[in-house]
Amino acid sequence: MAAASFLLSPRVTLPLRRGSRLLVSCSATSSSSSSDAAGGVGFQGRVGFLGLGIMGAPMASNLMKAGCDITVWNRTKSKCDPLLSLGAKMAPYRFESSPARVASSCDVTFAMLADPESAFEVACGANGAAEGMAAGKGYVDVSTVDDATSKLIGKRITSTGASFLEAPVSGSKKPAEDGLLIFLTAGDESLYKRVAPLLDVMGKSRFYLGDVGNGAAMKLVVNMVMGSMMVSFAEGLLLSEKVGLDPNTVVEVISQGAINAPMFSLKGPSMVKAAYPTAFPLKHQQKDLRLALALAESVSQPIPTAAAANELYKVAKSLGLADQDFSAVIEALKAEMQSSQH
Ligand SMILES: NC(=O)C1=CN([C@@H]2O[C@H](COP(=O)(O)OP(=O)(O)OC[C@H]3O[C@@H](n4cnc5c(N)ncnc54)[C@H](OP(=O)(O)O)[C@@H]3O)[C@@H](O)[C@H]2O)C=CC1
Ligand SMILES: O=CCCC(=O)O
Known part of the structure; x- marks a missing residue:
């Protein structure tokens, strides 16, 4: 575990007020922020969201409200209903939905699952997200898991040519509803920059911590x-x-x-x-x-x-x-x- 690297180079944004952020500390990575990107919240493309529990539902809902094109999946289908009534999609319309189908129809897919077992199953199991991934796509796992599970998921996702970012969150139900979570990210830095505008919709700050495993730790x-x-x-x-x-x-x-x-x-x-x-x-x-x-x-x-x-x-x-x-x-x-x- 490269503890020193994340202690020395956190990339952190802190809120001035909602919707306005100050970059307080930069690593050697680009300092572009969400406001640089074109369109809506600054992300162009379709976003998948897997797992609509206490945390996933308000996070996906905030992305919807910010104008993102969202496709949702949840093991218990009825939990998709509030999101569908806000205008979210289930993918694809003619077939039984699955994490694989969401991932194949989206540019970036987020997952907010209960534990290491469910995070692995949804990403890497039968009809899991990895089956729908390909080069150019991204998978962002925001579940709380251990570093070994995160690395396994990352390995499977990247074996398809897609990019992987772990991004567990600090903050609970209310911060999730208010878009005030703290993202603890690690993994593919280009994907981190690409999804930063989405993280900024759901959160008040974000740390980029280097290699996969550091966010989980x-x-x-x-x-x-x-x-x-x-x-x-x-x-x-x-x-x-x-x-x-x-x-x-x-x-x-x-x-x-x-x-x-x-x-x-x-x-x-x-x-x-x-x-x-x-x-x-x-x-x-x-x-x-x-x-x-x-x-x-x-x-x-x-x-x-x-x-x-x-x-x-x-x-x-x-x-x-x-x-x-x-x-x-x-x-x-x-x-x-x-x-x-x-
Ligand atoms: N609640 C909180 O304050 C915070 C939670 N976290 C972390 O975020 C993650 C989600 O937490 P939270 O939303 O509270 O949890 P919930 O228990 O409310 O939601 C868990 C989600 O995982 C799904 N799930 C569970 N098992 C499986 C499985 N075998 N296959 C597919 N899907 C499955 C559930 O689906 P279904 O609806 O069908 O049961 C549900 O969508 C956890 O890792 C938690 O530790 C992080 C920060 C704060
Ligand atoms: O994982 C849950 C964290 C809850 C909190 O940060 O308040």
Whole structure:
């Protein structure tokens, strides 16, 4: 893993305000931005979108609203309906749709799938996107997967002559709806530049991190920190209650100090009420911790806090909380508290 290269040469755009971006740091790559390109959002061609879950649906919808020509596919067909009513297409009209058919009818295809298994299946399986790829086309995988899976997908896609970019995102349901995601890209740099106008519709900033695998690794590091932070926060809320403090006041105190994080202010009040409306499913947070642990193992790096947090998310899954928001991990702590009292 070429850690030094991505530490030294991030290519980052930060928002001045929506639709206006400042290039703060350039690598040796071109500094052209979306506004240089002609037409609409600055991308000409047909865009495919595979995977219309919590994240994929608003991302594709923002591309539609920006005037892009979008063709969608989702395993559960009914999830295409809201996009179709906005004017998206299913490809091709006479046949059963598939990732391969979307890819063959589009210039660039995005994929936002649940996990490494589904990302691989949709890209490389039977009727997968790779079957519809060819020279001149691009595949952008925005799912959160491990670096090995991303490299396998990249290898299969590029074997067709097409280009590959991994581009997992930081930011959850609301940033996806608001077009404020952070893209962690790596892979083919020309494809990165080509799709930059599309990334700018869906996001507020983008990092180009070099070789395939670096984007996946960056995403796993960030989500490893986030998963542990959430467990620590949950412990604090429960401990405060146990010693007679108001956990709402804990949320307020934290929000004013150095450990303030939007996540705490956003999720804290509902956690106190034991409500976990799903933005980031708990099963995906546990998947990311599992993948981060494997990443750490591959370089013999101890991550004991993340390992302990992972155990708690596993308990939460076994309690039936997999599809709740990941903040529901607090329920696993409550369950452990109860069982230790008996
Ligand atoms: N939610 C969040 O806050 C964030 C999520 N992520 C990451 O983005 C990715 C998507 O997350 P999110 O949208 O929340 O997840 P969802 O669970 O809402 O959506 C998952 C998508 O993957 C599809 N899928 C799952 N298994 C298969 C399969 N075997 N074959 C084909 N398609 C499959 C689902 O199809 P179907 O509808 O048929 O089930 C659905 O379109 C994950 O990797 C997640 O870790 C990244 C940043 C934030
Ligand atoms: O992968 C999910 C990330 C959620 C977030 O960044 O808020």
